[in-house]
Amino acid sequence: MLTVDNIDVYRGETHVLHKVSLQVGHGEIVALIGANGAGKTTALRTVSGLLRPSSGRILYTPEKGKETIEISTVAPERIVGAGISQCPEGRGVFSRLTVKENLLIGAYLRSDKGVEKDLESIYKMFPILEERSGQAAGKLSGGEQMMLALGRSLMGRPKLLILDEPSLGLAPLVIDTIFDMLKRINAQGVTVLIVEQNAVMALALSHRAYVLETGRVVLSGPSAELADTPRVRQAYLGGE
Template structure:
């Protein structure tokens, strides 16, 4: 590891509401160009980890560096402007804004006047969004909202895209599309940190993975190695 990681998480502790110790010293790295996944069950701390990285939650201990810069304690909007996009769990599109306006908000801090290339790119990745530009985001289906949330994040031209449970509640065929797009975005140069309960899909798409259990990283390895790990197969892939 000669090149410093794009995202470097060191010994992160986050306590929720002064009681629930959701993260207990998590360390993880994402290098430029990778797709890395964090798998774990409901309540393992996956969402807390992403929220702490993007500044929505404040850690009690530990540090996060992004592109070599310490971002711990910085406000959310400033971290986002550095090129770290976070697509939250449950999509969180702006329901009373149109599809086009949602995308415009994704590019909020960019100063270029002409964003037509970015819109075209998003509409090429997700043609359904192009057909529904004027529709209110709150009236889209769950899968379309996931696509919009991802498209909106891409409008910022991020260096790192963090996706929290992108497959949650979606039909298998939609999940296929979403994972195809994740691979494609990555090939186009965006580094991806993926958090999933759907361990099989996540590991298939990733080059490396971490297993998070009750706030601690218990395993980390290449995705293929994790796939053949007896414990992972039993606990997360439902295989013997």
């Protein structure tokens, strides 16, 4: 579905990503883990078209058997339109707008008639968002804002949902709820690419994972296997 092929990315003068390659298959949950400053956000922003690779390319096939497009040269809004939606680092909710307005922003590229119905199904998934639909989003707790950010992404009916550190700053119980939701969303056919510093949670959730260190992919494989490798246990799981 998504093939990141040997990309180099600079931010200003800094060479952040070095020949990074990764793949996400239809229906998978893929995690990208790594320490602070490894380049995780940079990788996601490049997939979304907000940053451009200086070399390499990114290919996207929205549905099996459909045409593959090279998205590394395509405008960000067209990438969203093609079904890739990103829940950004820090959630990015518009705090002065209401919860409902935030959700509707997620559907701004859609012209179909299903928006009301999807709003209802988001409310069903996150009843708190319906209760708070008329309130300013800035009044929500961190966990509720995460649900709102997730709901907003889903309003765009993504085929590939990208999340940047959804667990950041949230209490363990709230993180469990969010990760359960992600499992359910994936079971409904949405492919997921998730970036996390919380490697324990990310490896438990995902089918496969990549480890990024100072801008390079140093390990990859099935998440259960990675969780068992000494390097990952030592560096990311706090183990021996």
